[in-house]
Amino acid sequence: MKRALIHAALASPAVLLALAWQYGQLGVDPEKTLIWETGIWTFNLLILVVLMPRIARWADWPAVIGCRRAVGLWAFAYATTHLGFFVIFLLGWDMARLGSEIVDRPYILVGFNAWLVLVLMAATSTRGWVRRLGKRWKRLHGLIYAALALAAVHYLLMIRSDWGWPVAYASIALLLVGLRVLKRRRFSPATADRAA
Amino acid sequence: MARVTDRSSYTRRRMLAGTLGLSLLGGFAALRYGRRFTARAGDAASPDADSLLSGGTADKADAVETDPVSRRLTLKHAATHYNNAYEFGWDKTDPVRRSGSFRLEPWAVTFDGLCRRPGTFDVDDLMGMPFSQLEERVYDFRCVEAWSMVIPYNGRPLRELIEAVEPMTSARYVAFTSVLRPEEMPGQASPFSSLDWPYVEALTIEEAVHPLSFATFGVYGDQNLPQNGMPFRITVPWKYGFKSAKFIVRITFTEERPAATWHLEAPGEYGWYSNVYPSISHPRWSQATERRIWGEGDIERIPSRPYNGYGDHVAHLYPGSKQQYR
Numbered sequence: 233m234k235r236a237l238i239h240a241a242l243a244s245p246a247v248l249l250a251l252a253w254q255y256g257q258l259g260v261d262p263e264k265t266l267i268w269e270t271g272i273w274t275f276n277l278l279i280l281v282v283l284m285p286r287i288a289r290w291a292d293w294p295a296v297i298g299c300r301r302a303v304g305l306w307a308f309a310y311a312t313t314h315l316g317f318f319v320i321f322l323l324g325w326d327m328a329r330l331g332s333e334i335v336d337r338p339y340i341l342v343g344f345n346a347w348l349v350l351v352l353m354a355a356t357s358t359r360g361w362v363r364r365l366g367k368r369w370k371r372l373h374g375l376i377y378a379a380l381a382l383a384a385v386h387y388l389l390m391i392r393s394d395w396g397w398p399v400a401y402a403s404i405a406l407l408l409v410g411l412r413v414l415k416r417r418r419f420s421p422a423t424a425d426r427a428a
Numbered sequence: 429m430a431r432v433t434d435r436s437s438y439t440r441r442r443m444l445a446g447t448l449g450l451s452l453l454g455g456f457a458a459l460r461y462g463r464r465f466t467a468r469a470g471d472a473a474s475p476d477a478d479s480l481l482s483g484g485t486a487d488k489a490d491a492v493e494t495d496p497v498s499r500r501l502t503l504k505h506a507a508t509h510y511n512n513a514y515e516f517g518w519d520k521t522d523p524v525r526r527s528g529s530f531r532l533e534p535w536a537v538t539f540d541g542l543c544r545r546p547g548t549f550d551v552d553d554l555m556g557m558p559f560s561q562l563e564e565r566v567y568d569f570r571c572v573e574a575w576s577m578v579i580p581y582n583g584r585p586l587r588e589l590i591e592a593v594e595p596m597t598s599a600r601y602v603a604f605t606s607v608l609r610p611e612e613m614p615g616q617a618s619p620f621s622s623l624d625w626p627y628v629e630a631l632t633i634e635e636a637v638h639p640l641s642f643a644t645f646g647v648y649g650d651q652n653l654p655q656n657g658m659p660f661r662i663t664v665p666w667k668y669g670f671k672s673a674k675f676i677v678r679i680t681f682t683e684e685r686p687a688a689t690w691h692l693e694a695p696g697e698y699g700w701y702s703n704v705y706p707s708i709s710h711p712r713w714s715q716a717t718e719r720r721i722w723g724e725g726d727i728e729r730i731p732s733r734p735y736n737g738y739g740d741h742v743a744h745l746y747p748g749s750k751q752q753y754r
Contacts, residue, residue, distance in 0.1 A: 241453075259521060260510035261575065287449075291441040322574075324717065324729045336709065377453050393693060394518035396620030 238299050242306040245273045246313070263321035270314035275387065275401055277307035278380045282408045301357055304376070308354040311347050339389035346382035349375050377412050380405045454496065473613035499566065503649040503723025510721065511655045512571065515606070515613040518523060522615065523655035530612045530654040537660060541681035542599035545592070551659050554589055555645055559749055563644055564649070565663075569592035570704050570736045572668035574713040576720050581663050582646040587637040595633065596680045602636040604629045604662060605678035623693060630671035630686035630700075634745055639737060640665060644672075666735040666742045668702045699754035703746065706732040708754045 249269055252258050258265040262405035281303050288296035323329045333340050353373055355361075362369050387398045513523040516530075535551040555562060562582045571578045590602065606627035610617040616625045635641060642663040647656050657674025664672050670690050680686070690698035697711050706716045720728040734750075735742050746753045 256725050258725075260506040260723065261520065261721060261727065263518075263719065263727055287445055289443045292438045293442050293445070318511075321719075322725075333714065339712070357449070383577065392518070393514060393623045394618070394621050396618075399620075 233300075238302055239306075242277070242303060245269070246310070253259070259406060263317070267317045267321060270317060271387075274307055274310040275316055275383050277303055277310060278376070278383055279404055279408065281307060281376055282380055282412075283394060283406050297334065308350045309396060311350050315344070315347050339386055342382050342389065343386040346379050349379040351400060374412075377409050381409050443469075451721070491545060498688065500578060500722070501566065502579060502721060504650075506721055506723030507577050507579050508650075508653055508655055509646065512573075512669065513615070514621065515615045515625070515627065516655070517618070518621070526614050527654040530609070532652060532654060535659045535677075537676060538678045539589075539674065539680075540678070541603075542596045542683065542718045543681045544594035544596065547593070551645065554643065554660065554679055556584065556588075559645060559651055560649075562645060567642070567663060567665040568736055569663075569665065569669055570718060570732065572670060572698065572710060572713070572715075574715060574718050574732075576718045576730075576732075576736075577722075578720075580649070581642055581644045582649060582651075583642050583644040585639055586641040586643040586662055587639065589643050589679075590637055597744045599633055599681035600680045601684070601686050602631050602633055603678075603680040603682055604631075604673035604676050605680070606673055607675040607677045623689060627673065627675075627689045628686065629671055629688050631671070633681070633747075635664065635742075638742060638745070640741055666703060666738040668698075668704060670698070671702050687694040701746075701753040703734075703750075703753050704732065704736040704753060705734055705741075705750050707734075708750065717750050741745070 247259075249266065253262055253266065256262075281300060284296050284300050284303065288289065288294055319327070319330055323333065334344050335341070353375060356365065356369065356372060365372060384402040388402050391398050453519050463513060470712075502749055504517075509524050510520045511523040512520065513527075516523040516526045533551075536548050537551065537554060538546075538548045540546045559582065563584055564580050566578060566580050568576055569579050595602075606629075607613075608616065608626035610625070613643075631641070642665075644657070644661045644663045645651060646658060647653060651658055657672075660676050661674040662672050662676065671688075685700065688700055692699045704715070709715060717729055718732045720730050722728065733739070
Protein backbone atom coordinates (compact mmCIF):
# COMPACT_ATOMS: atom_id res chain seq x y z
CA MET A 233 0.00 0.00 0.00
CA LYS A 234 2.73 2.40 1.05
CA ARG A 235 4.77 1.28 -1.91
CA ALA A 236 1.90 1.93 -4.30
CA LEU A 237 1.46 5.41 -2.84
CA ILE A 238 5.13 6.23 -3.35
CA HIS A 239 5.08 5.04 -6.94
CA ALA A 240 1.88 6.97 -7.58
CA ALA A 241 3.48 10.16 -6.23
CA LEU A 242 6.59 9.69 -8.36
CA ALA A 243 4.52 8.94 -11.44
CA SER A 244 2.18 11.89 -10.94
CA PRO A 245 4.25 14.48 -12.87
CA ALA A 246 4.38 12.09 -15.82
CA VAL A 247 0.64 11.41 -15.57
CA LEU A 248 -0.12 15.14 -15.37
CA LEU A 249 2.09 15.81 -18.36
CA ALA A 250 0.49 13.02 -20.35
CA LEU A 251 -2.98 14.30 -19.52
CA ALA A 252 -2.06 17.87 -20.37
CA TRP A 253 -0.57 16.65 -23.66
CA GLN A 254 -3.71 14.66 -24.41
CA TYR A 255 -5.91 17.71 -23.81
CA GLY A 256 -3.69 20.10 -25.75
CA GLN A 257 -2.66 22.13 -22.74
CA LEU A 258 1.08 22.06 -23.14
CA GLY A 259 1.15 25.34 -25.01
CA VAL A 260 2.02 26.14 -28.59
CA ASP A 261 5.07 23.86 -28.67
CA PRO A 262 4.16 20.71 -26.73
CA GLU A 263 7.28 18.96 -27.99
CA LYS A 264 9.56 21.46 -26.36
CA THR A 265 7.47 21.50 -23.17
CA LEU A 266 7.69 17.71 -22.91
CA ILE A 267 11.46 17.75 -23.34
CA TRP A 268 11.89 20.50 -20.74
CA GLU A 269 9.53 19.09 -18.18
CA THR A 270 10.93 15.56 -18.28
CA GLY A 271 14.40 17.06 -17.89
CA ILE A 272 13.35 19.19 -14.91
CA TRP A 273 11.70 16.21 -13.21
CA THR A 274 14.80 14.09 -13.73
CA PHE A 275 16.74 16.81 -11.94
CA ASN A 276 14.17 17.10 -9.13
CA LEU A 277 14.30 13.37 -8.48
CA LEU A 278 18.10 13.25 -8.64
CA ILE A 279 18.18 15.92 -5.92
CA LEU A 280 15.62 13.93 -3.94
CA VAL A 281 17.65 10.70 -4.17
CA VAL A 282 20.71 12.48 -2.84
CA LEU A 283 18.73 14.19 -0.09
CA MET A 284 17.06 11.01 1.15
CA PRO A 285 19.87 9.69 3.41
CA ARG A 286 20.02 13.14 5.01
CA ILE A 287 16.28 13.17 5.59
CA ALA A 288 16.46 9.64 7.00
CA ARG A 289 19.20 10.62 9.43
CA TRP A 290 17.67 13.94 10.40
CA ALA A 291 14.22 12.50 11.11
CA ASP A 292 15.58 9.14 12.31
CA TRP A 293 13.35 7.59 9.69
CA PRO A 294 15.13 4.60 8.13
CA ALA A 295 12.12 3.75 5.99
CA VAL A 296 13.10 6.69 3.76
CA ILE A 297 16.19 4.76 2.67
CA GLY A 298 13.92 1.90 1.70
CA CYS A 299 12.26 4.13 -0.94
CA ARG A 300 15.51 5.29 -2.44
CA ARG A 301 15.62 2.67 -5.15
CA ALA A 302 12.11 3.58 -6.30
CA VAL A 303 13.02 7.27 -6.55
CA GLY A 304 16.26 6.45 -8.36
CA LEU A 305 14.51 4.24 -10.86
CA TRP A 306 11.90 6.91 -11.50
CA ALA A 307 14.67 9.45 -12.06
CA PHE A 308 16.08 7.03 -14.63
CA ALA A 309 12.64 6.69 -16.21
CA TYR A 310 12.25 10.48 -16.53
CA ALA A 311 15.79 10.77 -17.91
CA THR A 312 15.11 8.07 -20.49
CA THR A 313 11.85 9.75 -21.51
CA HIS A 314 13.71 13.06 -21.74
CA LEU A 315 16.31 11.53 -24.06
CA GLY A 316 13.60 9.71 -25.97
CA PHE A 317 11.61 12.90 -26.59
CA PHE A 318 14.81 14.63 -27.71
CA VAL A 319 15.50 11.85 -30.23
CA ILE A 320 11.89 11.77 -31.45
CA PHE A 321 11.04 15.47 -31.56
CA LEU A 322 14.33 17.25 -32.19
CA LEU A 323 16.13 14.61 -34.23
CA GLY A 324 13.11 12.99 -35.88
CA TRP A 325 14.35 9.46 -35.06
CA ASP A 326 17.57 10.14 -36.97
CA MET A 327 19.92 7.96 -34.93
CA ALA A 328 22.92 8.85 -37.10
CA ARG A 329 22.34 12.44 -36.10
CA LEU A 330 22.21 11.45 -32.44
CA GLY A 331 25.85 10.39 -32.81
CA SER A 332 26.91 13.64 -34.44
CA GLU A 333 24.90 15.74 -31.98
CA ILE A 334 26.61 14.02 -29.06
CA VAL A 335 30.01 14.71 -30.59
CA ASP A 336 29.27 18.29 -31.68
CA ARG A 337 27.33 19.72 -28.78
CA PRO A 338 28.84 19.73 -25.30
CA TYR A 339 25.47 20.06 -23.54
CA ILE A 340 24.23 16.93 -25.29
CA LEU A 341 27.46 15.05 -24.59
CA VAL A 342 27.22 15.90 -20.89
CA GLY A 343 23.52 15.06 -20.69
CA PHE A 344 24.07 11.78 -22.50
CA ASN A 345 26.83 10.83 -20.08
CA ALA A 346 24.56 11.59 -17.15
CA TRP A 347 22.03 9.23 -18.69
CA LEU A 348 24.70 6.51 -19.17
CA VAL A 349 25.55 6.75 -15.47
CA LEU A 350 21.87 6.27 -14.65
CA VAL A 351 21.68 3.28 -17.02
CA LEU A 352 24.56 1.66 -15.19
CA MET A 353 22.95 2.31 -11.83
CA ALA A 354 19.50 1.16 -12.91
CA ALA A 355 20.95 -2.03 -14.38
CA THR A 356 22.71 -2.86 -11.12
CA SER A 357 19.81 -1.87 -8.89
CA THR A 358 18.44 -5.39 -8.41
CA ARG A 359 18.93 -7.45 -5.26
CA GLY A 360 21.03 -9.89 -7.25
CA TRP A 361 23.49 -7.20 -8.24
CA VAL A 362 23.64 -5.79 -4.73
CA ARG A 363 24.65 -9.25 -3.53
CA ARG A 364 27.06 -9.93 -6.37
CA LEU A 365 28.89 -6.61 -6.06
CA GLY A 366 28.97 -6.58 -2.26
CA LYS A 367 31.03 -3.65 -1.01
CA ARG A 368 31.69 -2.40 -4.51
CA TRP A 369 27.94 -1.84 -5.04
CA LYS A 370 27.94 1.07 -2.64
CA ARG A 371 30.91 2.65 -4.33
CA LEU A 372 29.33 2.17 -7.76
CA HIS A 373 26.11 3.78 -6.61
CA GLY A 374 28.01 6.75 -5.25
CA LEU A 375 27.92 7.65 -8.96
CA ILE A 376 24.57 9.29 -8.28
CA TYR A 377 26.62 12.34 -7.32
CA ALA A 378 28.36 12.22 -10.69
CA ALA A 379 24.97 12.04 -12.40
CA LEU A 380 23.77 15.05 -10.40
CA ALA A 381 26.91 17.04 -11.22
CA LEU A 382 26.60 16.19 -14.93
CA ALA A 383 22.94 17.16 -14.92
CA ALA A 384 23.89 20.52 -13.39
CA VAL A 385 26.53 21.15 -16.08
CA HIS A 386 24.03 20.03 -18.74
CA TYR A 387 21.54 22.63 -17.47
CA LEU A 388 24.16 25.38 -17.08
CA LEU A 389 25.26 24.87 -20.68
CA MET A 390 21.71 25.67 -21.80
CA ILE A 391 21.96 29.25 -20.52
CA ARG A 392 21.57 31.82 -23.24
CA SER A 393 21.02 35.00 -21.27
CA ASP A 394 18.73 34.18 -18.38
CA TRP A 395 20.56 32.25 -15.71
CA GLY A 396 18.07 32.26 -12.80
CA TRP A 397 16.72 28.70 -12.84
CA PRO A 398 19.82 26.89 -14.10
CA VAL A 399 22.00 28.59 -11.50
CA ALA A 400 19.46 27.84 -8.74
CA TYR A 401 19.47 24.15 -9.66
CA ALA A 402 23.23 24.04 -10.10
CA SER A 403 23.74 25.66 -6.69
CA ILE A 404 21.69 22.95 -5.00
CA ALA A 405 23.62 20.29 -6.90
CA LEU A 406 26.94 21.93 -6.01
CA LEU A 407 25.98 22.07 -2.34
CA LEU A 408 24.99 18.39 -2.25
CA VAL A 409 28.02 17.18 -4.22
CA GLY A 410 30.27 19.44 -2.16
CA LEU A 411 28.97 18.06 1.16
CA ARG A 412 29.58 14.56 -0.12
CA VAL A 413 33.15 15.34 -1.20
CA LEU A 414 33.90 17.00 2.15
CA LYS A 415 32.49 14.06 4.06
CA ARG A 416 34.52 11.59 2.05
CA ARG A 417 37.68 13.56 2.64
CA ARG A 418 37.03 13.65 6.34
CA PHE A 419 36.70 9.88 6.46
CA SER A 420 39.32 8.94 3.91
CA PRO A 421 42.30 6.96 5.29
CA ALA A 422 44.70 9.75 4.34
CA THR A 423 43.04 12.35 6.55
CA ALA A 424 42.51 9.76 9.28
CA ASP A 425 46.28 9.14 9.33
CA ARG A 426 47.01 12.82 9.52
CA ALA A 427 44.54 13.23 12.34
CA ALA A 428 46.21 10.39 14.22
CA MET B 429 12.97 9.88 29.70
CA ALA B 430 15.31 11.36 27.17
CA ARG B 431 14.35 8.57 24.81
CA VAL B 432 10.68 9.45 25.04
CA THR B 433 11.38 13.10 24.24
CA ASP B 434 13.49 12.02 21.27
CA ARG B 435 10.73 9.81 19.92
CA SER B 436 8.15 12.57 19.89
CA SER B 437 10.58 15.10 18.44
CA TYR B 438 11.43 12.61 15.70
CA THR B 439 7.77 12.17 14.95
CA ARG B 440 7.40 15.90 14.73
CA ARG B 441 10.42 16.06 12.44
CA ARG B 442 8.96 13.36 10.24
CA MET B 443 5.70 15.21 10.02
CA LEU B 444 7.58 18.39 9.21
CA ALA B 445 9.76 16.68 6.59
CA GLY B 446 6.76 15.03 5.03
CA THR B 447 4.66 18.18 4.92
CA LEU B 448 7.56 20.28 3.73
CA GLY B 449 8.36 17.79 0.98
CA LEU B 450 4.79 17.52 -0.17
CA SER B 451 4.17 21.27 -0.13
CA LEU B 452 7.43 21.87 -1.99
CA LEU B 453 6.38 19.35 -4.61
CA GLY B 454 2.88 20.78 -4.79
CA GLY B 455 4.09 24.37 -4.90
CA PHE B 456 6.59 23.54 -7.58
CA ALA B 457 4.02 21.74 -9.67
CA ALA B 458 1.52 24.58 -9.26
CA LEU B 459 4.11 27.16 -10.25
CA ARG B 460 5.25 25.18 -13.28
CA TYR B 461 1.92 23.99 -14.56
CA GLY B 462 -0.64 26.37 -13.10
CA ARG B 463 -0.41 28.97 -15.79
CA ARG B 464 -0.03 26.42 -18.55
CA PHE B 465 -3.11 24.55 -17.54
CA THR B 466 -5.18 27.70 -17.44
CA ALA B 467 -4.20 28.74 -20.95
CA ARG B 468 -5.75 26.26 -23.32
CA ALA B 469 -4.09 25.93 -26.68
CA GLY B 470 -7.36 26.44 -28.54
CA ASP B 471 -8.68 29.35 -26.48
CA ALA B 472 -8.34 32.21 -28.89
CA ALA B 473 -8.28 30.17 -32.06
CA SER B 474 -11.86 30.59 -33.22
CA PRO B 475 -12.10 34.40 -33.41
CA ASP B 476 -9.13 34.32 -35.76
CA ALA B 477 -10.85 32.36 -38.46
CA ASP B 478 -11.65 35.53 -40.37
CA SER B 479 -8.06 36.73 -40.35
CA LEU B 480 -7.02 33.33 -41.64
CA LEU B 481 -9.29 33.79 -44.62
CA SER B 482 -7.88 37.22 -45.26
CA GLY B 483 -4.75 35.49 -46.56
CA GLY B 484 -6.39 36.19 -49.94
CA THR B 485 -4.97 39.69 -49.97
CA ALA B 486 -1.58 38.07 -50.28
CA ASP B 487 -1.67 38.04 -54.10
CA LYS B 488 -0.91 41.75 -53.83
CA ALA B 489 2.52 40.68 -52.68
CA ASP B 490 3.05 38.05 -55.36
CA ALA B 491 5.65 40.27 -57.00
CA VAL B 492 8.07 39.23 -54.31
CA GLU B 493 6.87 35.63 -53.98
CA THR B 494 6.06 35.79 -50.33
CA ASP B 495 5.71 32.11 -49.49
CA PRO B 496 7.48 29.68 -51.77
CA VAL B 497 6.27 26.53 -50.01
CA SER B 498 2.61 26.83 -49.15
CA ARG B 499 0.03 29.38 -48.24
CA ARG B 500 -1.14 27.62 -45.16
CA LEU B 501 -0.77 30.00 -42.20
CA THR B 502 0.23 29.31 -38.63
CA LEU B 503 -2.79 29.88 -36.38
CA LYS B 504 -2.85 33.37 -34.92
CA HIS B 505 -3.09 31.96 -31.40
CA ALA B 506 0.20 30.09 -31.86
CA ALA B 507 1.99 33.07 -33.41
CA THR B 508 0.86 35.35 -30.59
CA HIS B 509 1.38 32.97 -27.65
CA TYR B 510 4.81 31.62 -28.52
CA ASN B 511 7.24 34.50 -28.92
CA ASN B 512 10.79 35.45 -28.25
CA ALA B 513 10.80 38.96 -26.83
CA TYR B 514 13.34 38.83 -24.03
CA GLU B 515 12.22 42.33 -23.04
CA PHE B 516 9.31 40.57 -21.39
CA GLY B 517 11.15 37.42 -20.30
CA TRP B 518 12.93 34.37 -21.68
CA ASP B 519 9.97 32.00 -21.65
CA LYS B 520 7.98 31.79 -24.88
CA THR B 521 4.79 32.65 -23.02
CA ASP B 522 6.31 35.64 -21.19
CA PRO B 523 5.70 38.14 -24.00
CA VAL B 524 1.95 37.53 -24.05
CA ARG B 525 1.59 37.12 -20.29
CA ARG B 526 3.80 39.98 -19.15
CA SER B 527 3.13 42.69 -21.73
CA GLY B 528 -0.15 43.86 -20.19
CA SER B 529 1.18 47.22 -19.00
CA PHE B 530 3.11 47.99 -22.19
CA ARG B 531 1.92 51.24 -23.77
CA LEU B 532 1.65 50.95 -27.55
CA GLU B 533 0.88 54.64 -28.04
CA PRO B 534 2.02 57.26 -28.46
CA TRP B 535 4.93 55.84 -30.43
CA ALA B 536 7.58 57.92 -32.14
CA VAL B 537 10.55 56.79 -34.18
CA THR B 538 13.67 58.89 -34.58
CA PHE B 539 15.70 58.73 -37.79
CA ASP B 540 19.23 60.05 -37.38
CA GLY B 541 22.84 59.58 -38.37
CA LEU B 542 23.98 59.87 -41.96
CA CYS B 543 20.79 61.07 -43.61
CA ARG B 544 19.74 64.41 -45.06
CA ARG B 545 16.30 64.63 -43.48
CA PRO B 546 16.60 63.31 -39.94
CA GLY B 547 13.66 63.69 -37.60
CA THR B 548 11.19 62.07 -35.29
CA PHE B 549 7.96 60.71 -36.72
CA ASP B 550 4.81 59.30 -35.23
CA VAL B 551 4.13 55.69 -36.11
CA ASP B 552 0.95 56.76 -37.97
CA ASP B 553 3.07 58.96 -40.24
CA LEU B 554 5.37 56.02 -40.90
CA MET B 555 2.40 53.93 -42.01
CA GLY B 556 1.41 56.75 -44.34
CA MET B 557 -2.11 55.30 -44.71
CA PRO B 558 -4.79 53.75 -42.52
CA PHE B 559 -3.60 50.50 -40.96
CA SER B 560 -6.29 48.52 -42.73
CA GLN B 561 -4.95 49.59 -46.10
CA LEU B 562 -1.39 48.43 -45.49
CA GLU B 563 0.00 45.63 -47.58
CA GLU B 564 -0.27 42.11 -46.16
CA ARG B 565 2.65 39.80 -46.79
CA VAL B 566 2.93 36.18 -45.85
CA TYR B 567 6.47 35.33 -44.79
CA ASP B 568 8.13 32.22 -43.44
CA PHE B 569 9.50 33.20 -40.07
CA ARG B 570 12.54 31.13 -39.11
CA CYS B 571 13.87 31.27 -35.55
CA VAL B 572 17.51 30.44 -34.85
CA GLU B 573 16.12 27.85 -32.41
CA ALA B 574 15.14 25.76 -35.44
CA TRP B 575 11.40 26.36 -35.37
CA SER B 576 9.37 28.32 -37.88
CA MET B 577 5.92 29.73 -38.54
CA VAL B 578 4.08 31.16 -41.53
CA ILE B 579 2.79 34.59 -40.60
CA PRO B 580 0.87 37.33 -42.41
CA TYR B 581 2.54 40.69 -41.74
CA ASN B 582 0.93 44.11 -42.24
CA GLY B 583 3.18 46.92 -43.30
CA ARG B 584 5.06 48.48 -46.18
CA PRO B 585 8.53 48.07 -47.65
CA LEU B 586 11.17 49.39 -45.27
CA ARG B 587 12.80 50.94 -48.30
CA GLU B 588 10.04 53.57 -48.53
CA LEU B 589 10.74 54.83 -45.02
CA ILE B 590 14.47 54.88 -45.61
CA GLU B 591 14.22 56.75 -48.90
CA ALA B 592 12.04 59.40 -47.27
CA VAL B 593 14.89 60.50 -44.97
CA GLU B 594 17.46 60.42 -47.79
CA PRO B 595 20.47 58.50 -46.49
CA MET B 596 23.83 59.86 -47.60
CA THR B 597 26.08 57.80 -49.84
CA SER B 598 28.44 57.36 -46.89
CA ALA B 599 25.70 55.48 -44.99
CA ARG B 600 26.65 51.82 -45.22
CA TYR B 601 24.66 50.38 -42.33
CA VAL B 602 21.29 50.89 -40.70
CA ALA B 603 21.02 50.38 -36.94
CA PHE B 604 17.71 49.69 -35.20
CA THR B 605 17.30 50.50 -31.52
CA SER B 606 14.43 49.06 -29.52
CA VAL B 607 12.59 50.80 -26.74
CA LEU B 608 13.98 50.84 -23.20
CA ARG B 609 11.17 50.71 -20.63
CA PRO B 610 12.14 48.46 -17.73
CA GLU B 611 9.06 49.60 -15.82
CA GLU B 612 6.80 48.18 -18.53
CA MET B 613 9.02 45.36 -19.73
CA PRO B 614 9.83 42.99 -16.86
CA GLY B 615 12.55 41.18 -18.81
CA GLN B 616 14.55 44.40 -19.04
CA ALA B 617 14.26 44.79 -15.26
CA SER B 618 15.21 41.18 -14.53
CA PRO B 619 18.36 40.70 -12.45
CA PHE B 620 18.75 37.23 -13.96
CA SER B 621 19.46 38.32 -17.53
CA SER B 622 22.86 39.03 -19.00
CA LEU B 623 21.52 40.84 -22.08
CA ASP B 624 22.38 44.50 -22.60
CA TRP B 625 19.31 46.73 -23.00
CA PRO B 626 18.03 48.30 -25.12
CA TYR B 627 18.06 45.68 -27.82
CA VAL B 628 19.97 46.74 -30.92
CA GLU B 629 20.10 45.16 -34.36
CA ALA B 630 21.47 46.26 -37.70
CA LEU B 631 21.47 45.57 -41.42
CA THR B 632 23.66 46.69 -44.27
CA ILE B 633 22.00 49.45 -46.26
CA GLU B 634 21.62 47.05 -49.20
CA GLU B 635 19.75 44.61 -46.96
CA ALA B 636 17.61 47.34 -45.45
CA VAL B 637 16.42 48.68 -48.82
CA HIS B 638 15.87 45.22 -50.29
CA PRO B 639 12.22 44.89 -51.38
CA LEU B 640 11.71 41.93 -49.01
CA SER B 641 12.67 43.95 -45.91
CA PHE B 642 9.36 44.93 -44.44
CA ALA B 643 8.42 47.74 -42.06
CA THR B 644 5.83 45.96 -39.96
CA PHE B 645 2.97 47.53 -37.98
CA GLY B 646 0.86 44.45 -37.28
CA VAL B 647 0.37 40.73 -37.87
CA TYR B 648 -2.85 38.93 -38.76
CA GLY B 649 -4.37 42.38 -39.31
CA ASP B 650 -3.86 43.18 -35.62
CA GLN B 651 -1.83 46.14 -34.35
CA ASN B 652 -2.25 45.50 -30.66
CA LEU B 653 0.31 42.78 -30.23
CA PRO B 654 3.32 43.85 -28.18
CA GLN B 655 4.37 40.21 -27.96
CA ASN B 656 4.99 40.33 -31.72
CA GLY B 657 7.08 43.50 -31.52
CA MET B 658 4.39 46.08 -32.21
CA PRO B 659 3.72 48.94 -32.67
CA PHE B 660 6.69 48.97 -35.04
CA ARG B 661 9.18 46.30 -36.02
CA ILE B 662 10.99 45.14 -39.10
CA THR B 663 10.75 41.74 -40.76
CA VAL B 664 13.74 40.37 -42.64
CA PRO B 665 12.59 36.91 -43.70
CA TRP B 666 15.86 35.45 -44.98
CA LYS B 667 17.60 35.89 -41.63
CA TYR B 668 17.09 34.26 -38.25
CA GLY B 669 14.26 35.90 -36.37
CA PHE B 670 16.34 37.87 -33.89
CA LYS B 671 17.64 40.05 -36.74
CA SER B 672 14.11 41.40 -37.17
CA ALA B 673 14.20 44.04 -34.42
CA LYS B 674 11.01 44.74 -32.45
CA PHE B 675 9.65 47.82 -30.65
CA ILE B 676 11.85 50.10 -32.76
CA VAL B 677 12.22 53.71 -31.60
CA ARG B 678 15.35 54.74 -33.45
CA ILE B 679 16.83 54.12 -36.87
CA THR B 680 20.41 55.33 -37.37
CA PHE B 681 22.48 55.43 -40.55
CA THR B 682 26.17 54.74 -39.98
CA GLU B 683 29.40 54.18 -41.80
CA GLU B 684 30.80 51.74 -39.25
CA ARG B 685 29.17 48.39 -38.62
CA PRO B 686 26.79 48.80 -35.66
CA ALA B 687 26.53 46.41 -32.74
CA ALA B 688 23.86 43.73 -32.56
CA THR B 689 22.59 42.44 -29.21
CA TRP B 690 22.84 38.66 -29.63
CA HIS B 691 26.06 38.97 -31.59
CA LEU B 692 27.50 40.93 -28.65
CA GLU B 693 26.20 38.39 -26.16
CA ALA B 694 27.76 35.37 -27.87
CA PRO B 695 29.65 36.14 -31.11
CA GLY B 696 30.53 32.46 -31.51
CA GLU B 697 26.87 31.55 -31.61
CA TYR B 698 25.10 34.41 -33.35
CA GLY B 699 26.80 35.88 -36.39
CA TRP B 700 26.34 39.53 -37.29
CA TYR B 701 24.62 38.71 -40.59
CA SER B 702 22.81 35.61 -39.35
CA ASN B 703 21.41 34.57 -42.71
CA VAL B 704 19.61 31.24 -42.64
CA TYR B 705 22.13 28.63 -43.82
CA PRO B 706 21.02 25.05 -43.15
CA SER B 707 24.56 23.81 -43.80
CA ILE B 708 26.12 25.97 -41.08
CA SER B 709 25.36 24.38 -37.74
CA HIS B 710 24.80 26.57 -34.70
CA PRO B 711 26.64 25.44 -31.54
CA ARG B 712 23.27 24.73 -29.91
CA TRP B 713 21.01 23.69 -32.75
CA SER B 714 21.53 21.94 -36.03
CA GLN B 715 20.02 24.20 -38.69
CA ALA B 716 19.49 21.45 -41.26
CA THR B 717 15.83 21.03 -40.39
CA GLU B 718 13.19 23.10 -38.66
CA ARG B 719 10.00 22.39 -36.77
CA ARG B 720 7.18 24.18 -38.53
CA ILE B 721 4.67 25.20 -35.88
CA TRP B 722 1.11 25.38 -37.24
CA GLY B 723 -0.73 25.69 -33.95
CA GLU B 724 -2.91 23.46 -31.75
CA GLY B 725 -0.07 21.02 -31.33
CA ASP B 726 0.48 20.51 -35.05
CA ILE B 727 4.23 20.55 -35.61
CA GLU B 728 5.90 19.38 -38.80
CA ARG B 729 9.57 18.58 -39.29
CA ILE B 730 10.78 20.02 -42.59
CA PRO B 731 14.18 20.62 -44.17
CA SER B 732 15.42 24.18 -43.87
CA ARG B 733 16.35 26.15 -46.99
CA PRO B 734 19.24 28.52 -47.63
CA TYR B 735 18.11 32.09 -46.97
CA ASN B 736 14.93 30.56 -45.57
CA GLY B 737 13.72 29.95 -49.13
CA TYR B 738 14.30 33.52 -50.32
CA GLY B 739 17.65 32.78 -51.97
CA ASP B 740 16.45 33.72 -55.47
CA HIS B 741 15.88 37.24 -54.21
CA VAL B 742 18.77 37.83 -51.87
CA ALA B 743 21.65 35.42 -52.58
CA HIS B 744 23.30 38.03 -54.85
CA LEU B 745 23.85 40.24 -51.78
CA TYR B 746 26.33 37.71 -50.41
CA PRO B 747 29.20 36.94 -52.80
CA GLY B 748 31.98 34.55 -51.78
CA SER B 749 32.02 32.15 -48.87
CA LYS B 750 28.78 31.90 -46.94
CA GLN B 751 30.77 31.46 -43.76
CA GLN B 752 31.36 35.23 -43.58
CA TYR B 753 27.60 35.88 -43.64
CA ARG B 754 26.65 33.36 -40.97
